[in-house]
Amino acid sequence: LARSLQLHAAHIARLQTSLSSASPSNAAGLLRRLNGATGSRLISGNYDLLERCENQLGSFFKSGGVPALVFSSGFEANAGLIGCLAREGDGILYDEEVHASIHDGLSLSRCQTLEKFLHNDVDAFEQKLLDLHHTLSNPTGSIFVVIESLYSMSGSICPMTRLFRAIEKHRDVLSRYVGVVVDEAHAAGVLGQQGGAGLTCARGLENHPRLLARVLTFGKGFGASGAAIVTSSTPFREYLINYARPLVFSTAPSPSALTLISCAVELGGDNRRANLARAKLHVLSEYFTTVAPARLAHLPGCAGILGAVVSPVKAVVIPGEKACLAVAEAVRTQGFEVVAIRSPSVAKGTERVRVVVHAFNTRDEIDRLIESFEVGLKSQAGMLRAKL
Numbered sequence: 001l002a003r004s005l006q007l008h009a010a011h012i013a014r015l016q017t018s019l020s021s022a023s024p025s026n027a028a029g030l031l032r033r034l035n036g037a038t039g040s041r042l043i044s045g046n047y048d049l050l051e052r053c054e055n056q057l058g059s060f061f062k063s064g065g066v067p068a069l070v071f072s073s074g075f076e077a078n079a080g081l082i083g084c085l086a087r088e089g090d091g092i093l094y095d096e097e098v099h100a101s102i103h104d105g106l107s108l109s110r111c112q113t114l115e116k117f118l119h120n121d122v123d124a125f126e127q128k129l130l131d132l133h134h135t136l137s138n139p140t141g142s143i144f145v146v147i148e149s150l151y152s153m154s155g156s157i158c159p160m161t162r163l164f165r166a167i168e169k170h171r172d173v174l175s176r177y178v179g180v181v182v183d184e185a186h187a188a189g190v191l192g193q194q195g196g197a198g199l200t201c202a203r204g205l206e207n208h209p210r211l212l213a214r215v216l217t218f219g220k221g222f223g224a225s226g227a228a229i230v231t232s233s234t235p236f237r238e239y240l241i242n243y244a245r246p247l248v249f250s251t252a253p254s255p256s257a258l259t260l261i262s263c264a265v266e267l268g269g270d271n272r273r274a275n276l277a278r279a280k281l282h283v284l285s286e287y288f289t290t291v292a293p294a295r296l297a298h299l300p301g302c303a304g305i306l307g308a309v310v311s312p313v314k315a316v317v318i319p320g321e322k323a324c325l326a327v328a329e330a331v332r333t334q335g336f337e338v339v340a341i342r343s344p345s346v347a348k349g350t351e352r353v354r355v356v357v358h359a360f361n362t363r364d365e366i367d368r369l370i371e372s373f374e375v376g377l378k379s380q381a382g383m384l385r386a387k388l
Helices: 005-020 024-032 047-062 074-085 099-108 122-135 160-169 234-243 257-267 272-296 320-331 361-386
Strands: 069-071 092-095 113-117 141-147 178-183 211-217 227-230 302-307 313-317 340-341 352-358
Touching: 005 257, 047 069, 047 227, 047 257, 069 074, 069 234, 074 099, 074 178, 074 211, 074 227, 074 234, 092 099, 092 122, 113 122, 113 227, 122 141, 122 160, 141 160, 160 178, 257 272, 272 302, 272 313, 272 361, 320 340, 320 361
Parallel strands: 092 113, 092 141, 141 178, 178 211
Antiparallel strands: 069 227, 211 227, 302 313, 313 352, 340 352
């Protein structure tokens, strides 16, 4: 929805009508926060529009009646959540490819037992979970599992159902609390049969007793900005309000930002236009995954094509920083917005050019994009041969 004129018009219209249609008793409150929230949530930044938006998001993302908790960005939401999630004596187990914001949250955490497992490897996860359980000296310590539903640098999809089953498989052995946190930043607005509520809802796991919280962002599929933490636990929500430092010490989101989020969820939710756009996006994503490997994988310099079939996030792996940058620049000169992803964002030797498919793209554009990669890779190979 980032380019949606309908979303832009709805946002402006609602901002213009919010004050003119207010009753005299409500007008004073609206004027007080006409442009900004005036302060942090716990001081002066809590207001009716914020609470209405959080109720709307809680309902949309199926929290079981608990309002969501809005943050100004996904980075703040992840850093705040992970930073206060665990205590001394707890353990955190996380996928090795989680986002940088989660790593920053881990560095803020008081938890001293942090373990990572091989990306999307359920067997490795299961073994690490059992090892961590036996490692924790505190018999009442909790284990928190942190994953993403759709990984931002590889476009891979988390085997979420299998991870939850692995936890339940050992519930008699795991004599402690195990809670799962899912970052749905790249799935929100995109995945989910109807409504784009994310992979957790698509898998029917939103009410799973092991699910502690989800992080949803609005700057990607929904075309707005900001983020929300969704939990079905009222006590945990209250805990975050008091201990998630980005929320405690930052000015609350503005009325304009909240109005845009609200409009984006309405327009990008479960309606015919949005569902058709999601269906088109999935077709285009599948087309790229079908065509690109056949045309690119055999070329010198290309080490593979990443991205699950339904994922709009794709990547052409081009090891070596210089080669990756050169190919990315060659593709950009043809009018495509692609980015070279290098260390430390990804491991050395796995540099890649990241591609994000959009619903407004066409098959012809994808064909021309792949052709641009072909030209860039062949040109780079020719330059290397010339140097030899």
